[in-house]
Structures are given as structure tokens and as C-alpha cells.
Amino acid sequence: IAGPGPALLPPAEDTETDEADAEAGEGGGGGVPPVTIRWARITCALKNKRGEVARFLLSNVSGEAKPGRLLALMGPSGSGKTTLLNVLAGQLAASSSLHLSGFLYINGRPISKGGYKIAFVRQEDLFFSQLTVRETLSLAAELQLPDLWAPERKESYVNDLLLRMGLVNCADSIVGDAKVRGISGGEKKRLSLACELIASPSVIFADEPTTGLDAFQAEKVMETLRQLAQDGHTVICSIHQPRGSVYGKFDDIVLLSDGETVYMGPAKEEPLTYFSSLGYQCPDHMNPAEFLADLISIDYGSTESVQSSQKRIENLIEAFSNKSVVTEGNNLIAIPEDPELSAKLVRKTTVKKRHGWWRQFRLLFKRAWMQAFRDGPTNKVRSRMSVASAVIFGSVFWRMGKSQTSIQDRMGLLQVAAINTAMAALTKTVGVFPKERSIVDRERAKGSYALGPYLSSKLLAEIPIGAAFPLIFGSILYPMAKLHPTFSRFAKFCGIVTVESFAASAMGLTVGAMAPTTEAAMALGPSLMTVFIVFGGYYVNPDNTPVIFRWIPRISLIRWAFQGLCINEFKGLQFEQQHSYDIQTGEQALERFSLGGIRIADTLVAQGRILMFWYWSTYLLLKKNRPKYQQLLPPLEQDKNKPQVE
Numbered sequence: 001i002a003g004p005g006p007a008l009l010p011p012a013e014d015t016e017t018d019e020a021d022a023e024a025g026e027g028g029g030g031g032v033p034p035v036t037i038r039w040a041r042i043t044c045a046l047k048n049k050r051g052e053v054a055r056f057l058l059s060n061v062s063g064e065a066k067p068g069r070l071l072a073l074m075g076p077s078g079s080g081k082t083t084l085l086n087v088l089a090g091q092l093a094a095s096s097s098l099h100l101s102g103f104l105y106i107n108g109r110p111i112s113k114g115g116y117k118i119a120f121v122r123q124e125d126l127f128f129s130q131l132t133v134r135e136t137l138s139l140a141a142e143l144q145l146p147d148l149w150a151p152e153r154k155e156s157y158v159n160d161l162l163l164r165m166g167l168v169n170c171a172d173s174i175v176g177d178a179k180v181r182g183i184s185g186g187e188k189k190r191l192s193l194a195c196e197l198i199a200s201p202s203v204i205f206a207d208e209p210t211t212g213l214d215a216f217q218a219e220k221v222m223e224t225l226r227q228l229a230q231d232g233h234t235v236i237c238s239i240h241q242p243r244g245s246v247y248g249k250f251d252d253i254v255l256l257s258d259g260e261t262v263y264m265g266p267a268k269e270e271p272l273t274y275f276s277s278l279g280y281q282c283p284d285h286m287n288p289a290e291f292l293a294d295l296i297s298i299d300y301g302s303t304e305s306v307q308s309s310q311k312r313i314e315n316l317i318e319a320f321s322n323k324s325v326v327t328e329g330n331n332l333i334a335i336p337e338d339p340e341l342s343a344k345l346v347r348k349t350t351v352k353k354r355h356g357w358w359r360q361f362r363l364l365f366k367r368a369w370m371q372a373f374r375d376g377p378t379n380k381v382r383s384r385m386s387v388a389s390a391v392i393f394g395s396v397f398w399r400m401g402k403s404q405t406s407i408q409d410r411m412g413l414l415q416v417a418a419i420n421t422a423m424a425a426l427t428k429t430v431g432v433f434p435k436e437r438s439i440v441d442r443e444r445a446k447g448s449y450a451l452g453p454y455l456s457s458k459l460l461a462e463i464p465i466g467a468a469f470p471l472i473f474g475s476i477l478y479p480m481a482k483l484h485p486t487f488s489r490f491a492k493f494c495g496i497v498t499v500e501s502f503a504a505s506a507m508g509l510t511v512g513a514m515a516p517t518t519e520a521a522m523a524l525g526p527s528l529m530t531v532f533i534v535f536g537g538y539y540v541n542p543d544n545t546p547v548i549f550r551w552i553p554r555i556s557l558i559r560w561a562f563q564g565l566c567i568n569e570f571k572g573l574q575f576e577q578q579h580s581y582d583i584q585t586g587e588q589a590l591e592r593f594s595l596g597g598i599r600i601a602d603t604l605v606a607q608g609r610i611l612m613f614w615y616w617s618t619y620l621l622l623k624k625n626r627p628k629y630q631q632l633l634p635p636l637e638q639d640k641n642k643p644q645v646e
């Protein structure tokens, strides 16, 4: 149960030929096209503000990863393992301060020609927390496997993956998150791998797959990667300092120190023999990985130790570069292209046909629904908060009468209700959406679905749960404060706050799509909302503000909700009059505060427009903010004939 078996091979396209390929590949093992990656002279320079090179993150790094072998990128923290892994996967985040150059060849073809599939298991495992392991994998399979497959076939495919990844025992446990305990870290890592394997990748990249795991889990994850390599995949992982038993699973290693190669070649005994030939003998019974880590790390114990370790590393880098030059010359990229294999690669991996809009919508709706309804702790907190705030405001504004002073109380209460509703919806959304966005970005990068079905399914699935909280709030507050006591007015009150709650959620989505992190979104969202609160119709009369601010009330969802609530409450009310200049009717009160002259329906339409505006902004932002990757440029002309390390 613990280990994976042969690579499973769903076809990328739903053509007959691919079906046949899949039939042949499935369960047969080694059906993924073998991919050899070669890289040479990879240099990644960090530039300062003046455009000058401030530092090299990678410097003339060369090497090779072969199918059927597990390659580990090893080195001390900050040595450039993750940077190299991202470069090889073509996924180094684009930055104007970076300059990336070198050669990267896939089976002898330049990487720019594309045509091979990769899986990238990142350090952070991100999932919808309320779905079980089986549901997570089934949904990924539904979105990525072709329509032609019968449901039973997809189910057995998922069961097979669960079995091979050692996830059978936790298949029906929810994934969980910081709030709800779910599966273990190692199981999450293997679930990430399983989700990536659905695309039948030729190459699997794993960034520090053992970080944060205990020794047992780390070994299980590495064993899974080793099995995948044995099945014909090319597996490349970065790893900091593995245990001896984990080191024993590597076929090849790249040792990096400060962005330069200290060793590249077979793992196990070879590096020890190589370093012993240079005068560095691994003591008996010492973990080879520990020996190698010590050898290429700077010892910060004293000034002398820093100098001597730096000198040692410089010598090792030079020795390796001389060895590479002697053994392989500068022509590290020369590998004959296999035309048959290249054609197969391109055909198998180009333009995966996505499922239709409705099918994507249906699958994503189901997921959004399960996530929204099963999130017990969040829903419990939200309903308790709705009850608590309704009881507090209801007690403060307890059974308001019809005196002149009750006009101010009513307005105050309605403004507070509008603010409370908007803030509750906004903070909930900005608290969870940035994380969800990361998952969606990853899934969209794989081409699993389009943005349209994702956003619309989310909007629809969250309507019932999103409406529940403003309804709880309104149902308690309304009778306590003794607002306009007819059922139709009560229903309209609830309708206005519910629409407002959706508009605030939509605004939260935009903020979440704009801000880089949850913390940034939590800071930005309420600040933006404060502006809308100031122009919410109660604190300031827009006619008295400078002209440049007069447009703000028109886009303030608080103002439209407040105005709607006021019209709903005041129309038809009669107030007790003590002086001739007192306000007599609700209509007069509305006039006095510049809130009259329109109908409730108009305020709802305005709120609807604001909601759509925020939804469109979210859509455009998500579309625009797709991850961008650094382009690999050819090395500069003057570098071409230089030896590997300058």
C-alpha cells in the first residue's frame, strides 16, 4: 500500500489515438515519454537599482537529469537550490532585478519549443481544506481526465492512485488546515504528488519535499519519489540535509554552494571517492549527506574558520570546473535529438482540450458548495458574531419610540447595521480568498479550468451560506429595536442587508486578488471600507464636501445600503411633534438628510452594479495577475567561449 506503482497515463487529448496511447500506457509502466533535461551555463544575476550585477544567485551551472533517475539538488541554505529547480522547471518568478541566461535542452530540443509535461510539487501544500483526500483527487481527475472516460474508469483510476501513493487509509479524511486537524504533513505532500501525477508528467520537480516532516514521513515521501523515478519519470528534488537512508535513494546529486557547482554526478559512493581524491575523506560511519553538507558549508565559528572554509569551497568549485572542462569540454548541451521521441512529446502534451464551460462550472460549484457548507468552525464563528452584534445593537437601541430624538437613533442604528454587515462579509472574504487564489492560480496554470466558471460557481455556491448571516442578524435586531413593524418592511430590511453583504464579499474578492498576501489584504480591505463608511450617508453630507470627493458616495455600498434601509424604515412613519418646526413624517426626515427622492429598488440596483463592478475587477485582476516567469536568455556573446567558472 505504501509505494506507488507504474506511472498512470491518462491521455492529454481526447482523441482516439490518445485513448489508444492511454490504454497502452495505463498500468503498463514507463508509458510517459522519457525526458532528459540538460542545462549548461545557467547564470542568474541579481541586479541593483542602477542595473549593475550585485550578486550571482547561480553562476555557470551545468548538469543533466535523466529519465528513470532521482536527482537531488543539495547545498546549504541560500545556495540556490530552489532557484535552480525553478529555472529547470521554467518557473522562476519574473523580476526586473533578475537576469537569467544559459541553455536548457529537453531531449536535445531547446526548452523554448515546449512540448513536455512537468509536475511541480511546491514546498507549500495548498488544498481546499474541507474536501476529503478522495474528493480532492477525484475532482482533480474529473477536471483533467478526458470526457470520454466512463465514471467507473475514472473512479478506478483515482483508487489506483490512492493505493499507489499510500493514501488509502486517509482517503475519507478531510485535508484540514490550521483550524481543523486533517491529514498529516507527509500525507499532504503525497496528495500533492498524486494531484500532479494525474497530468502524467514526464518530469517531476519537488521543492524541499521533506521540509517540515518527521523522519518517517520524510522517508515515505522520498520513497514515493524514488519509485516514480524507477517507473520512468525524471525526478528532480531540492533537499537541504537528508538523512543517510534518504541519501541512499538518490541516483544523482548536484552539490551547490553559493550558486556554483561543487559536484554533479552519480550519488552514493562516487562523490565520496571524488572528494577523497581531493583530500577530503568521509569518516567511517558518518552520514555521507552530512559529510557533504559540512564540506560545502561555511563555518561561521571564528574568523579563521570562515576564511579556511571559504578557501576550501573555492578550491572545490575550481576543481570541479576543471574536471568538467577536461571530461566534457564546454559542449555540455550536445545531446542528439530523437525525432520520433520529440514528435511524440509534442503530440502528447500540446493543447490539452479543456472540458466545456458547464462541466467546469458544475464540478467547481460542487467543490465551492462543499467548502462553504462544511467549514463548521468558520460558519459557527460567523453565526455567533451575527447573533452577538444583533443582541448588542438591539439592546442599545432597545424598542425605539416615535419621539423626535428617535429619528437620530434610527439613522444611527441603520448606519451601524450597514457597516456591521459590510465589515463582517469583507473580513471573512479577505481572510480566506488570498489562499484560495494561490490554489486557483496553480490549477489554472495546469489548464484545469477557466476563470469564468470558477468565479460564477463560487458566487452561486456561496449565496445560501452568505445570505444566512445577514438574515440571522436582521431577524434578531429588527424586533429588538422595534423598527417599522410590518412583515414586508422586515423582509425588505433583510433583502437590503443581504445584497449589501454580497457586494462587500465581492469587494473582498477584489482586495484578495490585488493584495499579495492575506496580511496585506487584511490591512487594505478595512482601510478601503473606512472611506466608504465616511461617505456612507450618515457622517458627512456629500453636498458639503469638496467636489473631488462627490463621486465616492456613488460607489459606496454602505451609502446605498443605508439609504435603502432609511427609505424602508422612514416612509410612512409619523413622529411625535412638540414644536411647530419638529419633523412630523418619515418623508420629511428623509428630505432633511438628503436621503429621499429615490425608491428602494433604485438603491438595490445601485448595489447590484457595485457588486458586478467588484466581480469584474476580480476577474480582470486574476486574469492579469497570472504568474509570470523569467525568460531564459542565451548567454552573452563574450561568455560563450569562456571556461565554466570565471
Ligand SMILES: Nc1ncnc2c1ncn2[C@@H]1O[C@H](COP(=O)(O)OP(=O)(O)OP(=O)(O)O)[C@@H](O)[C@H]1O
Pocket: 046, 057, 075, 076, 077, 078, 079, 080, 081, 082, 083, 084, 095, 098, 238, 240
Ligand atoms: N527574486 C530574488 N530576488 C533577490 N534574491 C533572491 C531572489 N530569489 C532568490 N534570491 C536569493 O538567492 C539565494 C538563493 O535562494 P534559494 O531560495 O534558491 O536558496 P536555497 O538553496 O533553496 O535555500 P533554502 O534551502 O534556504 O530554501 C538566497 O540568498 C535568496 O535570498
